[in-house]
Amino acid sequence: MFAANTADAYRGMGYAAASERLWQIHMSTAYARGEAAALLGERFVAQDLLQRACNVDGRQTTRPASPGDWIAEAYLDGLNSFVDGLDALPPEFEHAGAEPMHFTLDDIAARYRFTSWFQHKSWSEKMLIGRLMATHGVDWFRNLVRRFSPEDEAVGEMLNEPLQQLDPTVFALAYPEAAGRPPLSGSNNWAVTGSLSVSGRGMLATDPHQPHSIPNTFFYVHLNAPGFDVFGAAFPGVPHFMMGRTPELAWGLTTGFVDTYDVYIEDAEQTQTPGFSRQECIAVKGQGVRQFELDFSRHGVLLDRLTDSLGLTRPQERRWQTSLHWSLAEVPTSAGALACLPLATDAESFGEALYENDVCPLVNNIICVDRQDGLRRFIAATLPAREGVTGIVPLPGWDSRYDFRLSTEKELTVEVNPEKNYALTANDDTMGDEGPYPIHNFPASSARADRIRQLLDAGGPFSAQHFKTMQLDLVDLRAREVLAEILPILDDSEDDDARLAARLLEDWDCQASADSAPACLFYPFLDRFWPRRFMRSVLDEPLLSLVPVGAQSWNQFDVSDFLAARSPWLAHRGVLEASVVGCMAEAVAWVRAHLGTYPDRWRWGDLHRIRFQHRLSGKEWWSHMRVGDAESGGSATTLNMAMHVKGEDIPLQVYHGPAFRMIVDLAEEDRVHFVVAGGNGGRADSHFATNQFDAWLDGQYFEVRLDKLNIQQAFGWELLPA
Numbered sequence: 001m002f003a004a005n006t007a008d009a010y011r012g013m014g015y016a017a018a019s020e021r022l023w024q025i026h027m028s029t030a031y032a033r034g035e036a037a038a039l040l041g042e043r044f045v046a047q048d049l050l051q052r053a054c055n056v057d058g059r060q061t062t063r064p065a066s067p068g069d070w071i072a073e074a075y076l077d078g079l080n081s082f083v084d085g086l087d088a089l090p091p092e093f094e095h096a097g098a099e100p101m102h103f104t105l106d107d108i109a110a111r112y113r114f115t116s117w118f119q120h121k122s123w124s125e126k127m128l129i130g131r132l133m134a135t136h137g138v139d140w141f142r143n144l145v146r147r148f149s150p151e152d153e154a155v156g157e158m159l160n161e162p163l164q165q166l167d168p169t170v171f172a173l174a175y176p177e178a179a180g181r182p183p184l185s186g187s188n189n190w191a192v193t194g195s196l197s198v199s200g201r202g203m204l205a206t207d208p209h210q211p212h213s214i215p216n217t218f219f220y221v222h223l224n225a226p227g228f229d230v231f232g233a234a235f236p237g238v239p240h241f242m243m244g245r246t247p248e249l250a251w252g253l254t255t256g257f258v259d260t261y262d263v264y265i266e267d268a269e270q271t272q273t274p275g276f277s278r279q280e281c282i283a284v285k286g287q288g289v290r291q292f293e294l295d296f297s298r299h300g301v302l303l304d305r306l307t308d309s310l311g312l313t314r315p316q317e318r319r320w321q322t323s324l325h326w327s328l329a330e331v332p333t334s335a336g337a338l339a340c341l342p343l344a345t346d347a348e349s350f351g352e353a354l355y356e357n358d359v360c361p362l363v364n365n366i367i368c369v370d371r372q373d374g375l376r377r378f379i380a381a382t383l384p385a386r387e388g389v390t391g392i393v394p395l396p397g398w399d400s401r402y403d404f405r406l407s408t409e410k411e412l413t414v415e416v417n418p419e420k421n422y423a424l425t426a427n428d429d430t431m432g433d434e435g436p437y438p439i440h441n442f443p444a445s446s447a448r449a450d451r452i453r454q455l456l457d458a459g460g461p462f463s464a465q466h467f468k469t470m471q472l473d474l475v476d477l478r479a480r481e482v483l484a485e486i487l488p489i490l491d492d493s494e495d496d497d498a499r500l501a502a503r504l505l506e507d508w509d510c511q512a513s514a515d516s517a518p519a520c521l522f523y524p525f526l527d528r529f530w531p532r533r534f535m536r537s538v539l540d541e542p543l544l545s546l547v548p549v550g551a552q553s554w555n556q557f558d559v560s561d562f563l564a565a566r567s568p569w570l571a572h573r574g575v576l577e578a579s580v581v582g583c584m585a586e587a588v589a590w591v592r593a594h595l596g597t598y599p600d601r602w603r604w605g606d607l608h609r610i611r612f613q614h615r616l617s618g619k620e621w622w623s624h625m626r627v628g629d630a631e632s633g634g635s636a637t638t639l640n641m642a643m644h645v646k647g648e649d650i651p652l653q654v655y656h657g658p659a660f661r662m663i664v665d666l667a668e669e670d671r672v673h674f675v676v677a678g679g680n681g682g683r684a685d686s687h688f689a690t691n692q693f694d695a696w697l698d699g700q701y702f703e704v705r706l707d708k709l710n711i712q713q714a715f716g717w718e719l720l721p722a
Contacts, residue, residue, distance in 0.1 A: 126263045128550050135164050145392055190367065206661075275298065360382055385404050426449035445636075524591060678693050
């Protein structure tokens, strides 16, 4: 977008986003407003009701004014101008029986809040861990929780009786549409100062991980006006550049696995502050409006009463109830939040634009580097500043010591010009015990972050090509850790298939390449999740079947976690080893059934294949909007990330990975190294919905030119005032 002024550039951004992604914007707004059931039907009622109860849409708080409102308003001008100019109903709307709508500042504010809400619902994990500890004893699980304090243990002992009575029905509210797996996200992100780059200027590499889809999760935009120039990625429907570059700086982000929820046990006999009730009306497609009665404590919605209202549980008198507190539930947030990031002139002013009155409606780790070698890392979030406890298990709702204040901007600016001249994040625990209070209570594996650090520590200077090689790296440090623990068990086994696996895996370089034979065994072995089998064999606890869907961080157990000194699991070492051997033998048999008898002919890429399509690709209008089937290397813990699930007609289908890859060298003022997993288009008649897939799959990048004379123009618009 080349415009006469910055506001007009944002008007063009809104118009272009609507042109390519109107249905995506419409649907995302319905999710954020708690109106998905009205658009898509009955199966979204529970999701809508819980979000309304927690004020995800912001209706229960007044939207404040913001310095960025003028940007949001200009963006909406363009978005709604496209809607007003429609001369026919777009096919997605016709298929869904829906009408395009006008979008508002309230919708943009709700979209930001929804982004914070959905990325990591740690509250179901707290409830699951709390009940397991109360039922079987803390000692069984203390080494399985990455951060568990003596204060947490004391709280758990105090709440032993109500925690044992927690109804697992409420766990399903966290991911009602997960179909066996929660919606995941992730990312890699790192930056270096000019002292580590070939060019002498700061550099940044970012590749956010999302479920693969057509259209792509993000919309990619370049805006140019006198004194203003930005390229980056935004969610369609909001004017926030989540990742991007200007002539002065570059920034990227990863999902932070930031713990923004607290679960409280409310005791009717001890609670002094009375609760209240509220009615919510949920419109359901084809069914009219359904009315629900919701009850609240001073902390938040009572989940047991909510499941009663939904008919998932039987209404009854309860002494103990469970309430859910989300950090933004009572905090108003604006539509202009985050819009001013591209106006920042350096990393310091970028940080100031991240927060409005100490509030940021995200849950991300963000790194920003500028042309003057300013380098900062932020935890962009609003979360409880917990004292004494970590919040890993539910808390007593009648004790005011556990009513926490919220975080501040100063506390969440966590790295400023680090001595090592680089910063990185990859969904890991970036703070450890150094933060002012627990922040990443349920992080992902540190394997990708460790690999980035390993490569950066190997020394520069780095060029764009070095960063490309890093983004495509297939070394799995997590595999090295796991193999060190399971190979002795497999070597000592009397099972022929387990010993076959040991022979293959002991020589593996832990490169998850498409040609690898050992990878064919290792990742199907992990899929069988031996720790869950082991724990269920010992404890006979059905709730363990919910791991890791109900507890996302419980997917990275090690043998050593169970064999720590004085652990009760030690007495069951034989069962543990049998679980490892049994899962590996099953993996060998499964691979043999798919790839044949001879291991020297096994290839990871023959099992591990990527394919994604438009949700309506089964309909004629969208039937061409699919890519793949193609072989894929990688794993959930390689930098070139590829997460898989059992496919319907292929053994393992890659469904999650980098939505795009971007590399910025701030010495290159007129270009960005960039590639999209599918394309930037979204309409069925667009030539650009899948046009980058082959380049992305092959590890190629485009040099996106930002100067007007060098743009290869396919077609153009001229937008004029009405």
